[in-house]
Amino acid sequence: MEFSGVTAGARFFGAVRGASGGHNFDSRGGSVKKICGGKAAERVFCLKKALDVGERPAEFCLSAALPVAWVRLEEEMEFAAREVGLLSCRHYERKLLKERIEALVSGLGFCCGAGSRVLLKPNLVSALRNRELACTHPEFVAAVAEWFCDQGARVAVGDSPAFGTARGVMRACGISEALRGLPVEQVNFQEPRPVRLASGLRIGVARQALECDLLVNLPRVKAHGQLYLSLAVKNYFGVVVGFRKPWLHAKHGDIDNRFEALLVDLLSILPGGLTLADGVVAMHVDGPVNGLPHPLGLLAAACNPVALDTALIEVLGLAPAASPIWREASWRGLFGSDPAQLAFPLSRPDALKVGDFLAPQILRPVSFHPRRLLAGWLKRAWAGWRGEG
Numbered sequence: 001m002e003f004s005g006v007t008a009g010a011r012f013f014g015a016v017r018g019a020s021g022g023h024n025f026d027s028r029g030g031s032v033k034k035i036c037g038g039k040a041a042e043r044v045f046c047l048k049k050a051l052d053v054g055e056r057p058a059e060f061c062l063s064a065a066l067p068v069a070w071v072r073l074e075e076e077m078e079f080a081a082r083e084v085g086l087l088s089c090r091h092y093e094r095k096l097l098k099e100r101i102e103a104l105v106s107g108l109g110f111c112c113g114a115g116s117r118v119l120l121k122p123n124l125v126s127a128l129r130n131r132e133l134a135c136t137h138p139e140f141v142a143a144v145a146e147w148f149c150d151q152g153a154r155v156a157v158g159d160s161p162a163f164g165t166a167r168g169v170m171r172a173c174g175i176s177e178a179l180r181g182l183p184v185e186q187v188n189f190q191e192p193r194p195v196r197l198a199s200g201l202r203i204g205v206a207r208q209a210l211e212c213d214l215l216v217n218l219p220r221v222k223a224h225g226q227l228y229l230s231l232a233v234k235n236y237f238g239v240v241v242g243f244r245k246p247w248l249h250a251k252h253g254d255i256d257n258r259f260e261a262l263l264v265d266l267l268s269i270l271p272g273g274l275t276l277a278d279g280v281v282a283m284h285v286d287g288p289v290n291g292l293p294h295p296l297g298l299l300a301a302a303c304n305p306v307a308l309d310t311a312l313i314e315v316l317g318l319a320p321a322a323s324p325i326w327r328e329a330s331w332r333g334l335f336g337s338d339p340a341q342l343a344f345p346l347s348r349p350d351a352l353k354v355g356d357f358l359a360p361q362i363l364r365p366v367s368f369h370p371r372r373l374l375a376g377w378l379k380r381a382w383a384g385w386r387g388e389g
Helices: 094-108 138-150 166-173 207-211 232-239 244-252 258-267 305-315 324-331 370-386
Strands: 011-017 022-026 031-035 042-048 069-072 085-088 117-122 154-159 184-188 192-196 202-206 214-218 220-224 228-230 273-284 292-294 298-302
Touching: 085 094, 094 138, 094 273, 094 298, 117 138, 117 207, 117 232, 138 154, 138 214, 138 273, 154 166, 154 207, 166 184, 192 207, 202 207, 202 258, 214 232, 228 232, 228 305, 228 324, 232 258, 232 273, 232 305, 232 324, 258 324, 273 305, 298 305, 305 324
Parallel strands: 022 042, 117 154, 117 214, 154 184, 214 273, 220 273
Antiparallel strands: 011 042, 011 069, 022 031, 085 298, 192 202, 220 228, 273 292, 273 298
8 A cells, every 4th residue: 555645557676685674766756765664674675656557567677786576567556655635624615626636636645547447445344333423424425536637547346344245225314326437337345355464464355446446545534432432544444355354243242452563554555545534524422333423624635544543543632552553553663643744735633633533431342242243244134135235
């Protein structure tokens, strides 16, 4: 997954064996920058070019003197970008949303090449309860989809809901209707691909999420009863297919920080892209389903989801250390977990900061009791049958 401004389908990476840490080569400025928090025994050089890759060779080398083995990748996540776009947005009006989205992506220097395969990944937690607030707003999803269609991208929308199927939840919460008339495919995540995380844990990730050129993360800003907040990093958990998600909750939820570590590890195996967060109306007090509306009135964007989470926690007026996910990212030294590392090309957090967003003071266990797992499986089966799939 990509954490810096990109041109879709036009990035090349090479690995140089050597000391720990990493460097990011930015062809626009000709500079080599240290990637903070790098712990792998490789140096990674990223050559970014705004070019039509179909007319250029698939292999490059920065210098003949460097022992670089170049491998072409579609997009790859890196922890280097510091820019976070923040803008006020008080209403879910399509024209206003598209204007704000254009301003956000322009402020980040983000581009999408024509023909890119783009997967939008909203939060489709459930169609059974409080769906108008629990899921990413339909007009926001449609505005993002329309923006990418305008760039000539091939767009799909999908998720793995807690209950039911993505298409069923999208119909129930109004996303399908909002997408009507757009050349957008609505997909269920039903084909898991086994992936091994850095910890050695094997999980099943949706085929569509691994095969797209750009993975565009569309979380809704929400409080979370188990993890304090559900923001950019947490929303990527939806690429894990079906019943595997509650099983991972049950198996790893009560073992130290293993569940938060799983969420952070997941970032490194996903394609690059962008996070656009729906904070026009947020959920607070509780979550991810049973909270109350909060008129936060903002949209946020970043290529680095860790940086976006850090910025949003500041906007919400909360202590970062209260978030288990932020603590995990900070413990690893991931770039973007330190507020001092961030840059804001548009509005600054203090201009949008609120003092009345309420997050849970006592967090519920992350692990699920076996009875709850069984109940969840039955609800998923029932919701899937009702939603037709």
